[in-house]
Amino acid sequence: MRLTRLGMMKKNGKRTTMDHGTAKKTRSVKKVAKKTEAGLCTDQQQDVEEETTKMTYSIDSDSLECGICFLPFEDRVYMCKNGHAACGSCCVVMGRKCPSCNEPIGDIRCRPLEKVLAAMSAPCKFRASGCTETVGYTERRSHEASCPHAPCRCPFDGCTYLGLLLYNHILDEHATDAVVAMGSLRHRGITVTVHKSKPFHVVLHRGGTRVFLLLNGGDVLSGRSLSLVSVGPPPPANCELRYKIELAAVGPGQGELALSASGTVPCVRQLDVFEAKAFLFVPEAYWGSSGTVSVTVHI
Ligand SMILES: [Zn+2]
Ligand SMILES: [Zn+2]
Ligand SMILES: [Zn+2]
Ligand SMILES: [Zn+2]
Incomplete structure (x- = not known):
C-alpha cells in the first residue's frame, strides 16, 4: 500500500515552506489483526510491510484557512x-447560505x-x-x-x-x-489591597508554580471591575481551577453590602489578549479617599 503524506513546517510569516518537491520513501511495519473466514478478528497478528512516501511542498497557509473566519480548517470542511468552502461554525453563523454565491452550504x-x-x-x-x-494540522x-511548553509573557x-x-x-x-x-x-485565602490606579496585582502561592493576577478593569462607569486570571497553561482536563473574591462592606450604617464573586479561573499566556468575561463590580463609593479596597482571594 502506498501512502502519500504532505508535511508542513511553518517559517516566519504566513507562507509555509519546505524543501520544495522532495520526496522521501520510508519503510514502516504495521501490525494488523488477521481476519478469520467468518470475518472475525483472531489474536493472531500478521506483520504487514507498508511503504510510506513522504512528500514536502510549499503551500500558502491562506488556502488551508476558512475564507470567512480566517481560522485554520479543523476536521470538517x-x-x-x-x-x-467554509468551516462548520461559519456555515451556522452565515445561516447556511454561502456568502459568495448565496447557495445553501453546510450539507456537502x-x-x-x-x-x-x-x-x-x-x-x-x-x-524551541x-x-x-x-x-x-486539524x-x-x-x-x-494547551501545550505545556507554550511560553508565557x-x-x-x-x-x-x-x-x-x-x-x-x-519572584x-x-x-x-x-x-x-x-x-x-x-x-484561608489571601487579602490584597487593591489600588485604584494599578491595572493588576500579582497573587502567588508560596511553593506553587502558577501566577494569578487580580485584574482591576477601569472600563466600567462609576466603579471598577475586579476579576481573576492565571497566566499559564490550562490545568489538566480532570481538574478545575476555581476562585472566589470577596470584599467586606465599607462600614456600618453606610448601606453598602459585602460583595463577592466566584467562578472558574481563565488561563492565558499573555495578558494583552485577555478580556474578562465575568467580574465583580465594585462601585465608586467602596474605594474611599485612599483609592483602595481590601479584597480576599480564595483559589
Ligand atoms: Zn470559518
Ligand atoms: Zn458558494
Ligand atoms: Zn506542543
Ligand atoms: Zn517581568
Whole structure:
C-alpha cells in the first residue's frame, strides 16, 4: 500500500515552506489483526510491510484557512454546490447560505480537502521551548492552546520576559509587586489591597508554580471591575481551577453590602489578549479617599 503524506513546517510569516518537491520513501511495519473466514478478528497478528512516501511542498497557509473566519480548517470542511468552502461554525453563523454565491452550504462535505488536512502534520510550534510532539494540522489549534511548553509573557509593562518559568521570574524581578500567600489559598485565602490606579496585582502561592493576577478593569462607569486570571497553561482536563473574591462592606450604617464573586479561573499566556468575561463590580463609593479596597482571594 502506498501512502502519500504532505508535511508542513511553518517559517516566519504566513507562507509555509519546505524543501520544495522532495520526496522521501520510508519503510514502516504495521501490525494488523488477521481476519478469520467468518470475518472475525483472531489474536493472531500478521506483520504487514507498508511503504510510506513522504512528500514536502510549499503551500500558502491562506488556502488551508476558512475564507470567512480566517481560522485554520479543523476536521470538517463544507462547500456549496459551486465549490466555495467554509468551516462548520461559519456555515451556522452565515445561516447556511454561502456568502459568495448565496447557495445553501453546510450539507456537502469537502472530503478531498479534509483528506489532505488529515494527512498533514508538523512539529509543535513550541518545539524551541521543548515540545517534541508532531501535531496533525486539524489538531494544531487545540494542541497549541494547551501545550505545556507554550511560553508565557510577563504582564508588567516594559518587561520583555517570555518563557516557561514566569513564577520564578516574578519572584526574581518583581517580588515587591507580588502578594505571596503562605498558607492555603483555598481555605484561608489571601487579602490584597487593591489600588485604584494599578491595572493588576500579582497573587502567588508560596511553593506553587502558577501566577494569578487580580485584574482591576477601569472600563466600567462609576466603579471598577475586579476579576481573576492565571497566566499559564490550562490545568489538566480532570481538574478545575476555581476562585472566589470577596470584599467586606465599607462600614456600618453606610448601606453598602459585602460583595463577592466566584467562578472558574481563565488561563492565558499573555495578558494583552485577555478580556474578562465575568467580574465583580465594585462601585465608586467602596474605594474611599485612599483609592483602595481590601479584597480576599480564595483559589
Ligand atoms: Zn470559518
Ligand atoms: Zn458558494
Ligand atoms: Zn506542543
Ligand atoms: Zn517581568
